[in-house]
Amino acid sequence: MTPGKKLQGLVAATVTPMTPDGQINLSVIRQYVDYLVSEQNVKSVFVNGTTGEGLSLNTQERQQLAEEWVCQGKDKLDHVIIHVGALSLPESQELARHAAAIGASGIAVIAPFFFKPANKDELIAFLQKVASEAPAVPFYYYHIPPLTGVKIRVEELLDGIKEWIPTFQGVKFSDTDLLDLAQCINKNEREQFAFLYGVDEQLLSALAIGANGAVGSTYNYLGRKTNLMLQAFAKSDLALARKYQFLTGEFLSFVIKLGFGVAQTKAIMTFVSGIPMGPPRLPLVGASEEFIAKAQAKLNSIVWPDGD
Numbered sequence: 001m002t003p004g005k006k007l008q009g010l011v012a013a014t015v016t017p018m019t020p021d022g023q024i025n026l027s028v029i030r031q032y033v034d035y036l037v038s039e040q041n042v043k044s045v046f047v048n049g050t051t052g053e054g055l056s057l058n059t060q061e062r063q064q065l066a067e068e069w070v071c072q073g074k075d076k077l078d079h080v081i082i083h084v085g086a087l088s089l090p091e092s093q094e095l096a097r098h099a100a101a102i103g104a105s106g107i108a109v110i111a112p113f114f115f116k117p118a119n120k121d122e123l124i125a126f127l128q129k130v131a132s133e134a135p136a137v138p139f140y141y142y143h144i145p146p147l148t149g150v151k152i153r154v155e156e157l158l159d160g161i162k163e164w165i166p167t168f169q170g171v172k173f174s175d176t177d178l179l180d181l182a183q184c185i186n187k188n189e190r191e192q193f194a195f196l197y198g199v200d201e202q203l204l205s206a207l208a209i210g211a212n213g214a215v216g217s218t219y220n221y222l223g224r225k226t227n228l229m230l231q232a233f234a235k236s237d238l239a240l241a242r243k244y245q246f247l248t249g250e251f252l253s254f255v256i257k258l259g260f261g262v263a264q265t266k267a268i269m270t271f272v273s274g275i276p277m278g279p280p281r282l283p284l285v286g287a288s289e290e291f292i293a294k295a296q297a298k299l300n301s302i303v304w305p306d307g308d
């Protein structure tokens, strides 16, 4: 891992491998790291987030996963970001201390979503109490209003945030409100904070307004293709960048119509990588055989600009 290096480019939001009987399966994480690096050209991960079913795991499981990712990623990955958000403040603080102790490259926190912060001040107070438990670890706010129901605009949240959270380093922005993202970037130079976009099907639009990179579930299996989109964008070849976005979008639009979520991501990642990711945990239920067959056929039918 490379401390101090800015978080940018693609970050895979990892799934949590599970055994058929629903226990976390640490034994395949080494293989998972190698797969991301060598097959997907993805060198950063976001662990225990939405895709990782972080909020469905207990504290011990979250800590074991964090340790295994940091341990396996130490010499191979650039960044291992651990999501430590929880409904209970002391639990989130404990996870933050643990992430710091094991040497994670950063921590991220979502807004508490059962009792919700009513305004910016309440949200910052919560985030501050977590961040201060890991005073040497870069802190990221994870904005995902479709799942948390907390719609406080990030533009507002960032105003003066360093005074409260000196370790504040950026935002994982998983919302379609590109006006909010644009104003965040407009008011805070992207050199200062990292703005990582989290709606994979419209990443190109976020890059156009200045996002530094992306965190998402699809970079587990479409990382290589999305990296080619990033390269095309960096060379100002918008026609080529659009082709990649349209094709990843074609796949996502297809699976979203069939019903797409973390369970389906685990199934797709299993057939693409060959690593058994196992079932999701209830209340999520595993993808159907029909979904798997259709998704696999769709993915195989796509003709990519690089000839694959």
Ligand SMILES: CC(=O)N[C@H](C=O)[C@@H](O)[C@H](O)[C@H](O)CO
Pocket (backbone or CB within 6 Å): 013, 050, 051, 147, 174, 198, 199, 200, 201, 215, 216, 217, 218, 252
């Ligand atoms: C709600 C959710 O899980 N969002 C993910 C990360 O933020 C995305 O990576 C999506 O899975 C992806 O954009 C496909 O819709």
Ligand SMILES: CC(=O)C(=O)O
Pocket (backbone or CB within 6 Å): 013, 014, 046, 048, 049, 050, 051, 052, 172, 198, 215, 216, 217
């Ligand atoms: C998508 C994402 O970033 C997450 O799974 O948390």
